Amino acid sequence: MRKFGAYPITVNFNLHTQLRSNYKEDELYRSGRREEERQLFITTSTTSDSALENNLWKQEIDQFETTVCQMLRKIEGNPAGRMVLGLISKQTMVWIIPETDEMKKCSCAQTGPLKYEIQKGSVARGVGSGDTVIEFTPELGDDTLFHELVHAYRYSHKKFNPMLIDLRSGSDVQQQSTEEFLAHQMENIYMSQANRPLQLDYKWHSVVNKQEIYDFLLHNVDALETLKYFLRHEYLAMLAAHTLTTTDYNPFRDYGELEATYIKGTSWTTLPELGTVLGS
Ligand SMILES: [Zn+2]
Numbered sequence: 001m002r003k004f005g006a007y008p009i010t011v012n013f014n015l016h017t018q019l020r021s022n023y024k025e026d027e028l029y030r031s032g033r034r035e036e037e038r039q040l041f042i043t044t045s046t047t048s049d050s051a052l053e054n055n056l057w058k059q060e061i062d063q064f065e066t067t068v069c070q071m072l073r074k075i076e077g078n079p080a081g082r083m084v085l086g087l088i089s090k091q092t093m094v095w096i097i098p099e100t101d102e103m104k105k106c107s108c109a110q111t112g113p114l115k116y117e118i119q120k121g122s123v124a125r126g127v128g129s130g131d132t133v134i135e136f137t138p139e140l141g142d143d144t145l146f147h148e149l150v151h152a153y154r155y156s157h158k159k160f161n162p163m164l165i166d167l168r169s170g171s172d173v174q175q176q177s178t179e180e181f182l183a184h185q186m187e188n189i190y191m192s193q194a195n196r197p198l199q200l201d202y203k204w205h206s207v208v209n210k211q212e213i214y215d216f217l218l219h220n221v222d223a224l225e226t227l228k229y230f231l232r233h234e235y236l237a238m239l240a241a242h243t244l245t246t247t248d249y250n251p252f253r254d255y256g257e258l259e260a261t262y263i264k265g266t267s268w269t270t271l272p273e274l275g276t277v278l279g280s
Helices: 015-029 034-045 058-074 079-087 142-156 178-193 210-218 220-235 237-243 257-262
Strands: 009-011 094-098 112-115 133-134 166-169 172-177
Touching: 009 058, 009 178, 015 094, 058 142, 079 142, 079 178, 079 237, 094 142, 112 142, 133 142, 142 210, 142 257, 166 178, 166 220, 172 178, 178 220, 178 237, 210 220, 210 257, 220 237, 220 257
Parallel strands: 009 094, 094 133
Antiparallel strands: 112 133, 166 172
């Protein structure tokens, strides 16, 4: 396993350890031994495959860990990337581990707490805080890894708290998590900083330009209120607004203009932040 620079990040190839543990975790889950299941998950996530069979998997280990560290260096070379890396709580550790073939089926990565809170009657492991585990495969690219690091950052400060909002594109309406909304906005800022293509939304992946995304946000009051919520309560959003001033796409920096455009011609003087109950 490799520590990445001075950041609280460890890249750990443990694919074969995972494959051996997974069925035991399932078994422990089925027999209601949830504490033991969690302990096995923690041990598995933090154990390297180099301990197996006299380091038989050395080549796979080196390949994964070298590639992921290269991606992390690429992220560090981007101002938005460096910002997120630098803000992850140093009291915690982010473990980046490979995906199993089963996990790869979703073509997505996943971030969750290492010591997750056990949910009665559910296999869900997304609640908790502190150390995190990112299940990642390099084929997904540095933009996806950056997105997951935003989640890890929020967990590391005990701030990961998904709320549901309704977003609409055309006639399609989707409920989305505010955590995914934040990670997606940061991802677009990261991409814009590098002059790479932007995607409309976390659920709708069409490649569009900045104005098309701003138009989408202007048609979704929940999105505007969520931007406002993060600007007020999330240091990362405030810092992005005030320091990433030359980035073309930056809805946190441009929030004032977006809000002014939205309320123009209405009787409103301001928009509430998400979750505010308006007075009687
Ligand atoms: Zn995500």
